[in-house]
Amino acid sequence: MGKNAFLRAALGLVAFALLALAQAFSLERMQADLQALLSQGPRVAGTPAAAAAGEYLAAELRKVGYTVEFFPFAYNRTRDQGSSLQVGGVSFPVSSVAGSPGRRVEGPLVVVPGAGLAADFANLNLQNSIVVVRRGGIPGLEKAQLAAQRGAQGVVLVTEEPSGTRFSFGGNSPIPGVTISSGDGEALFALTGSRAVLDARIVTEEVQGRNVIARRGSQNPLAIVGAHYDSVPGSPGANDNASGAVTVLELARQLANSPLSEHIWFMFFDGEEDGLWGSRRFVEQHLELVRGLKAMLNLDMVGVDVNGSLGIGGSQELRALADCNALQVACGSAPGGGSDHVPFAQAGVPVLFFFRGLDPNYHRPTDTVADPVLMAQTGQLVQGILQRLLR
Numbered sequence: 001m002g003k004n005a006f007l008r009a010a011l012g013l014v015a016f017a018l019l020a021l022a023q024a025f026s027l028e029r030m031q032a033d034l035q036a037l038l039s040q041g042p043r044v045a046g047t048p049a050a051a052a053a054g055e056y057l058a059a060e061l062r063k064v065g066y067t068v069e070f071f072p073f074a075y076n077r078t079r080d081q082g083s084s085l086q087v088g089g090v091s092f093p094v095s096s097v098a099g100s101p102g103r104r105v106e107g108p109l110v111v112v113p114g115a116g117l118a119a120d121f122a123n124l125n126l127q128n129s130i131v132v133v134r135r136g137g138i139p140g141l142e143k144a145q146l147a148a149q150r151g152a153q154g155v156v157l158v159t160e161e162p163s164g165t166r167f168s169f170g171g172n173s174p175i176p177g178v179t180i181s182s183g184d185g186e187a188l189f190a191l192t193g194s195r196a197v198l199d200a201r202i203v204t205e206e207v208q209g210r211n212v213i214a215r216r217g218s219q220n221p222l223a224i225v226g227a228h229y230d231s232v233p234g235s236p237g238a239n240d241n242a243s244g245a246v247t248v249l250e251l252a253r254q255l256a257n258s259p260l261s262e263h264i265w266f267m268f269f270d271g272e273e274d275g276l277w278g279s280r281r282f283v284e285q286h287l288e289l290v291r292g293l294k295a296m297l298n299l300d301m302v303g304v305d306v307n308g309s310l311g312i313g314g315s316q317e318l319r320a321l322a323d324c325n326a327l328q329v330a331c332g333s334a335p336g337g338g339s340d341h342v343p344f345a346q347a348g349v350p351v352l353f354f355f356r357g358l359d360p361n362y363h364r365p366t367d368t369v370a371d372p373v374l375m376a377q378t379g380q381l382v383q384g385i386l387q388r389l390l391r
Ligand SMILES: [Zn+2]
Pocket: 228, 240, 241, 272, 300, 301, 339
């Protein structure tokens, strides 16, 4: 080997090593990030744990040179403080429906026959009654409104879902509403005419949410990469969604010194679990910015392998930029809805949704583990998409 050839080879090796270094997602660092977020406990929007998680993300992003801003927003959330139903002196387990007013009401129990469709209410006298009706066919809110129009004081919806499943009216009900399991519902059907006391102990609280936004340059980004960092009550939210938030954080570190990051905003959404509040409010208030985006990439639950593949949903054109083969990542498909990319898609932005499926620990106290190897794979895939999109 001649001297020049040797030099070229040596330089090539150095370049290769630098490239490898630049692409090295640090598993140790991501594990430390996961621990830091999980140590706060459930990151329910509006709680000190969520605030501390937001501070942690902001501090880590500032360390590598990003300008970090908080985007605050407020919304209402209803909380059940232990609702109850007594019929003829017997107690039945019930769950309040979100959107129900908090009130104690009583009256004779009246059963709505059949499937509880609008026609089934037609000839009923429901004055001062507590109504029992099956879920399904028409929205629960419509059933509550039909009952209230006929003078009912409260509504009990019989559901086939496992007890403890929480439902929402998706709006404000005029009268208190609770759900009851189908087994207990059958027992109620036999108690028509009995005296019922329904105590919907619900409080409505205003939640202060806060998105974390990191940018290096432009006020007019071409791409947003995001993940929600809040979790549901009682769940540490390792896979849902510390996994996505930590992956976006590490990706931001990887790109901190790259010209690419001048065109990207890294966003950490709050209030996702209560109804995509962080992403919806951001889109509403930044319509001009949003219209200039070439892509919004959203990561939710990417740390547990449920399906043997990384699900990618959204724009086919963006999907074509994902180099799954080169990175040896098994890529599959993902559902279209359910997370923070949705408000962006509704505003006309091409989106991709990265999602490895609902694992058995979803929204449970046992959601304590996310795999940094799977997260790094996802992050590298997203990095490649951004490189091809923005070059
Ligand atoms: Zn999630």
